[in-house]
Amino acid sequence: MFVDVAKIWIKAGKGGDGAVAFHREKYVNAGGPDGGDGGKGGNIVFQADRNLNTLMDFRYKRKYVAENGKNGGTNKCTGAGAPDLIIKVPFGTLIKDAETGLLMKDLSDDKPYIAAHGGRGGWGNQHFASSTRQIPRFSKPGQPGEEYHIQLELKLIADVGLVGYPNVGKSTFLSVVSSARPKIANYHFTTMTPNLGVVDHYGNGYVIADIPGIIEGAAEGAGLGTAFLRHVERCRMLLHIVDVAGSEGRNPIDDFETINQELKSYSPVLASLPQIVVANKCDAVYDEKIKEQFVAHVEKQGYPVFCISAATREGLEPLLAHTGELLETLPKTKIFESEYVKPVEIDVKDKGFTVEKENGVYVVSAEWLFKILETIHFDDYESLNFFQRVLQSNGIIKKLEEMGIQEGDPVRIDDFEFDYVR
Ligand SMILES: Nc1nc2c(ncn2[C@@H]2O[C@H](COP(=O)(O)OP(=O)(O)OP(=O)(O)O)[C@@H](O)[C@H]2O)c(=O)[nH]1
Numbered sequence: 001m002f003v004d005v006a007k008i009w010i011k012a013g014k015g016g017d018g019a020v021a022f023h024r025e026k027y028v029n030a031g032g033p034d035g036g037d038g039g040k041g042g043n044i045v046f047q048a049d050r051n052l053n054t055l056m057d058f059r060y061k062r063k064y065v066a067e068n069g070k071n072g073g074t075n076k077c078t079g080a081g082a083p084d085l086i087i088k089v090p091f092g093t094l095i096k097d098a099e100t101g102l103l104m105k106d107l108s109d110d111k112p113y114i115a116a117h118g119g120r121g122g123w124g125n126q127h128f129a130s131s132t133r134q135i136p137r138f139s140k141p142g143q144p145g146e147e148y149h150i151q152l153e154l155k156l157i158a159d160v161g162l163v164g165y166p167n168v169g170k171s172t173f174l175s176v177v178s179s180a181r182p183k184i185a186n187y188h189f190t191t192m193t194p195n196l197g198v199v200d201h202y203g204n205g206y207v208i209a210d211i212p213g214i215i216e217g218a219a220e221g222a223g224l225g226t227a228f229l230r231h232v233e234r235c236r237m238l239l240h241i242v243d244v245a246g247s248e249g250r251n252p253i254d255d256f257e258t259i260n261q262e263l264k265s266y267s268p269v270l271a272s273l274p275q276i277v278v279a280n281k282c283d284a285v286y287d288e289k290i291k292e293q294f295v296a297h298v299e300k301q302g303y304p305v306f307c308i309s310a311a312t313r314e315g316l317e318p319l320l321a322h323t324g325e326l327l328e329t330l331p332k333t334k335i336f337e338s339e340y341v342k343p344v345e346i347d348v349k350d351k352g353f354t355v356e357k358e359n360g361v362y363v364v365s366a367e368w369l370f371k372i373l374e375t376i377h378f379d380d381y382e383s384l385n386f387f388q389r390v391l392q393s394n395g396i397i398k399k400l401e402e403m404g405i406q407e408g409d410p411v412r413i414d415d416f417e418f419d420y421v422r
């Protein structure tokens with residue numbers, strides 16, 4: 001079964017809690033705090049996989065929860081971090097925040113994407129000792145993991161999209177220009193799910209997507225509707241296939257206009273893609289005049305048009321060559337830009353802060369800074385440097401100096417206390 005949309009819930013692991021412990025050793029009195037930090041919770045990671053082509057698995061399993069980090073131990077032992085939970089999806093899967101509908105990531109390459117970050121482990125009491133607080137009897141709990149309701153949406157990756165009425169020969173065309181073997185039959189909606197085929201044109205391969213036929217009113221749900229058009233949305237161009245033999249008594253000009261109208265109401269961007277018009281079933285034309293009128297009609301609108309017969313394979317070569325040449329001039333397959341900004345990043349925009357002096361300690365208050373603080377690893381030089389830069393660039397250091405801070409004076413931010421070093 002082909003499934004191209006799914007809703008799931010993902011939750012990254014919680015960070016392990018920090019430990020409260022004190023150094024114990026024979027003959028050593030009142031050892032310092034040595035409670036280790038909690039380990040990081042597992043992330044939820046999406047990874048595109050070439051062996052997958054449907055989101056069907058997500059119909060059956062809808063909850064994805066990564067493991068929690070382990071708690072910190074004595075002796076400055078950091079708890080073990082939890083492994084990432086990796087979710088495999090087909091190439092071309094869009095990951096959206098289901099609540100806002102905003103795109104988090106278009107998974108169109110091999111790079112893994114962390115959709116939900118595991119919580120950071122809490123600090124053990126080893127970090128909370130300072131000149132004014134030598135016996136910290138507390139540690140920090142691990143941070144919760146991020147969680148999201150996610151909408152997955154597959155948009156196949158192809159260069160060329162085949163569009164047209166049902167039964168005009170789209171699948172037949174795909175079967176004669178590529179090694180794909182879609183179902184072909186003389187009735188409407190033979191094709192119920194998209195098929196991909198690769199055209200090997202003088203070593204310059206391109207991918208064609210064959211989708212179900214479209215009929216008048218498709219935008220309102222007639223026939224199979226227009227939902228399948230999502231699979232040609234990132235195509236670079238369209239081949240618009242029209243039955244010019246009038247095998248079903250319809251007029252090819254009307255068919256052509258109807259389809260273009262349906263494309264437009266689905267997406268103006270899709271409708272404005274370069275189109276090559278393919279007049280198919282030329283072997284079975286009973287009224288040359290209808291065909292000629294059709295060709296004149298589309299040419300007048302500026303479309304290139306090729307008369308072919310997918311059944312007898314006539315006229316394919318010039319069409320494939322022209323398609324290959326046109327593709328060389330077109331931009332690459334569309335990768336959709338992320339629109340989603342994590343709420344924390346929004347909060348951080350407000351960079352106000354206050355500094356007060358309480359019993360000789362410089363106390364810095366700033367909600368946004370607490371959030372950054374939670375992400376800092378104080379054992380890590382890079383991380384610490386980053387934190388220094390944050391304090392510097394937001395004027396906090398300047399403010400402390402204005403207040404007369406001296407080397408070695410204690411500074412407290414949230415629960416974290418450290419000695420000021422120039
Ligand atoms: N005479 C003739 N018949 C053709 C040609 N191309 C396709 N057909 C026939 O037209 C019918 C429909 O072909 P399909 O390839 O299944 O058409 P489709 O556009 O994929 O149809 P849907 O999947 O239902 O939208 C089949 O009976 C084909 O054999 C052609 O060039 N000439």
Ligand SMILES: [Mg+2]
Pocket residue numbers: 170171172182183184190191211212
């Ligand atoms: Mg078909």
